[in-house]
Amino acid sequence: MPAPLAAGRPPRRAGRLAALGRVDRRWIFLLVGASVALPLLRPLHLPIGTSREARAYHAEVERLQPGDEMIFSFDYEPDTMAELDPMSLATLRHAFSRGVRVIALTNYAGGPGIALRILGQAASEHERQYGRDYVFLGYNPDYSATMLRMGESIRSTFPTDHFGTPSAELPLLREVDRYADIELLVTVTASALAEYWVIWAGGRFGQRIVAGNTAIQAVLIYPYYQTGQLAGFLGGLKGAAEYERLIGRDGAGVRGMDAQSVAHLLIVCFIVLGNIGYFAQRRSARAAGDAARDGEA
Amino acid sequence: MTPAGWFHLERLPTAAATLFFGALIVVFVLLARRGRPLYIRRIAGLEAVDEAVGRATEMGRPILYSAGLDPLEEVATVASINILGQVARRAGEYETRLIMPNRDPIVMTVAQEVVREAYAAVGRPDLYDPHDIYYTTQSQFGYAAAVCGTMMRERPATNFFIGHFYAESLVLAETGNATGAIQIAGTDSDSQLPFFICACDYTLIGEELYAGSVYLSREPLLLGALKGQDLAKAILLALLAAGTLLAFLGVDVRPWLGR
Amino acid sequence: MKRTGPVLLGFVIGMLMLVQHFTPDRWIAERYNNILDWKQVVFGLTLILGVVSLFLYHWRRIARREEGWRYSLLTVGGLAFMIGAAILFTPSRGPYPWMFEHVQAPMQSTLFALLAFYVASASYRAFRARNLHAALLLSAGVIVMLGRVPLGEAIGLNHISTWILDYPNLAAKRGVMIGVGLGMTATAIKIILGIERTYLGRGA
Numbered sequence: 001m002p003a004p005l006a007a008g009r010p011p012r013r014a015g016r017l018a019a020l021g022r023v024d025r026r027w028i029f030l031l032v033g034a035s036v037a038l039p040l041l042r043p044l045h046l047p048i049g050t051s052r053e054a055r056a057y058h059a060e061v062e063r064l065q066p067g068d069e070m071i072f073s074f075d076y077e078p079d080t081m082a083e084l085d086p087m088s089l090a091t092l093r094h095a096f097s098r099g100v101r102v103i104a105l106t107n108y109a110g111g112p113g114i115a116l117r118i119l120g121q122a123a124s125e126h127e128r129q130y131g132r133d134y135v136f137l138g139y140n141p142d143y144s145a146t147m148l149r150m151g152e153s154i155r156s157t158f159p160t161d162h163f164g165t166p167s168a169e170l171p172l173l174r175e176v177d178r179y180a181d182i183e184l185l186v187t188v189t190a191s192a193l194a195e196y197w198v199i200w201a202g203g204r205f206g207q208r209i210v211a212g213n214t215a216i217q218a219v220l221i222y223p224y225y226q227t228g229q230l231a232g233f234l235g236g237l238k239g240a241a242e243y244e245r246l247i248g249r250d251g252a253g254v255r256g257m258d259a260q261s262v263a264h265l266l267i268v269c270f271i272v273l274g275n276i277g278y279f280a281q282r283r284s285a286r287a288a289g290d291a292a293r294d295g296e297a
Numbered sequence: 298m299t300p301a302g303w304f305h306l307e308r309l310p311t312a313a314a315t316l317f318f319g320a321l322i323v324v325f326v327l328l329a330r331r332g333r334p335l336y337i338r339r340i341a342g343l344e345a346v347d348e349a350v351g352r353a354t355e356m357g358r359p360i361l362y363s364a365g366l367d368p369l370e371e372v373a374t375v376a377s378i379n380i381l382g383q384v385a386r387r388a389g390e391y392e393t394r395l396i397m398p399n400r401d402p403i404v405m406t407v408a409q410e411v412v413r414e415a416y417a418a419v420g421r422p423d424l425y426d427p428h429d430i431y432y433t434t435q436s437q438f439g440y441a442a443a444v445c446g447t448m449m450r451e452r453p454a455t456n457f458f459i460g461h462f463y464a465e466s467l468v469l470a471e472t473g474n475a476t477g478a479i480q481i482a483g484t485d486s487d488s489q490l491p492f493f494i495c496a497c498d499y500t501l502i503g504e505e506l507y508a509g510s511v512y513l514s515r516e517p518l519l520l521g522a523l524k525g526q527d528l529a530k531a532i533l534l535a536l537l538a539a540g541t542l543l544a545f546l547g548v549d550v551r552p553w554l555g556r
Numbered sequence: 557m558k559r560t561g562p563v564l565l566g567f568v569i570g571m572l573m574l575v576q577h578f579t580p581d582r583w584i585a586e587r588y589n590n591i592l593d594w595k596q597v598v599f600g601l602t603l604i605l606g607v608v609s610l611f612l613y614h615w616r617r618i619a620r621r622e623e624g625w626r627y628s629l630l631t632v633g634g635l636a637f638m639i640g641a642a643i644l645f646t647p648s649r650g651p652y653p654w655m656f657e658h659v660q661a662p663m664q665s666t667l668f669a670l671l672a673f674y675v676a677s678a679s680y681r682a683f684r685a686r687n688l689h690a691a692l693l694l695s696a697g698v699i700v701m702l703g704r705v706p707l708g709e710a711i712g713l714n715h716i717s718t719w720i721l722d723y724p725n726l727a728a729k730r731g732v733m734i735g736v737g738l739g740m741t742a743t744a745i746k747i748i749l750g751i752e753r754t755y756l757g758r759g760a
Contacts, residue, residue: 025677032676046706078661079438079668086659113656142599261707270680278684372740402606433607438667485736495682507739526742550730
């Protein structure tokens, strides 16, 4: 039988277990860093399935015909580009490969730099010509006014493109001027802008929309997908990886999946350890309290 | 001209619901104006405001207030500015410094006015320093970095994160936690609620944020509007329950609604 | 008039924006578009306000040699450099895009990347199964966290994760959305009717 507890002193094993709940956060940071870095250096090649939301997103772009127009809104800044660039690039590659014409814009001040890089890369891979096959309208400071105004006239909302060329002189914009002329609107965002696109462009003007979101925002998009207000969506780096698999061209999304898997597993392990420590501490505190009461009695 | 020429008939249900909802609010505001007492339940996070401000006073350290990242046209920011007025009053009464970094210049301007008037209302206009309520940057994580830097340098005893937040919420809350501050958060951004609940001492969830200024000020007009809103929600819940029951029983109500 | 004027203007503009949603009348639609255009102009001007505020805040810290004034000097210097680069070389070429790609973008990405570490430490510290509710939250969190990555798919957690997201998550999300939506509508009605006057700078 174990020795009775001395008042106020937990048994050694309980003390070690309780210590699991008091790990210095710097060890946690170090291990998280390693869990992300190591799989990037030595890939595990874990299998990647596809979700129904990603398949729906892919199907929306796939159904577009050559010459159809798509609005692509880069609604994010450099802070989330690691998570959202892969899905932006994959979508534009898919669109250009199908001969879809793209009208790009951004609702963030830091968006133009990202948009120009991604558009340039995808367009050059598919030999697309600026002005005829794609345009970049640039940044407008007020997103709500922009989304609502585009339903009336895109050229009035953006009198010039990002480079100062009058919109009326761009061949692509001579043919389309409002949501009714656009087959599909794609928004890739780290914020609630996908909801605003759904409310204003979708709810008011009936525009068909798909969205790419960070993983945390993707959870909020589910209601709109379930009701059909969103035709499809991609959630986080996993969504980007699924889409890359669907278009048959692996990229940064697929490469990041091993690291994400290991990091998630590590966090779960820490949660389990923390709870072991918590329960051990609670048990020893209760035992110490009982021993103190017995001593008084 | 036919009705379809001057009215979007398909939006008639929305118009009717808006008018009904507006009428409910007006009725309860009128009732509140006549002095009828209206009950509002206890909200733990708001009960703790006095304690939080008092803690900062005792420790001789400032209060940090963040109104979130959204512009003034968003409801969460309006609610936050209302709560700011109440917090600023208490800070003025206790002579505690209030620091407020802002992401939006309009919010900053309004916040400066609100705080100035709050200090004047408690007879301490000399405490107001416009440089304590300042603009940082429009960049999301630039703002987060600025607020974290302020927290590490100024070591506020109390942090208020009241408004609409995005991914930077956990960065702010964890940094505040590391400085040992008591933290009261409130947001209608449900993706960030779990992070605030984990890292903060008190969290106002969703509509508790909108009720915050009403709760702290007990102003009759606002209280009446809140009660009207609550009744509208109760009616909606009843309709949802009835619809769920009918659906469960296999009754299709769409022909009744002309669809 | 100082208080009544803005409230009256708020009522007129608010009612116009409300009515335009329900009527196809051309005149109202044109006024609505005018307001949207003016909104963008005003927003642009407020950015100038923000820049001036930022400059004055840091200039004061430099002039008084307050603690950390060198960082304020860096801020003001960076601000002046980027404005100058945009004016002299345009935002599309030269030092402006270079600074964006090689300084701002990495800094912003790094700050966002910190979230991974903070999530781990916050989860470790706060996810305790103190009672039944906390245990349920913990379990759902673990299942969804693993179910959303290939590792969880390999062990079949993705189906449970999808169920959690499709049903309990959606139910809770819709409840919060309805409440928040009603709150937003109520606040908008209060602003139009002049009950809510926060935008004038007055507290509640």
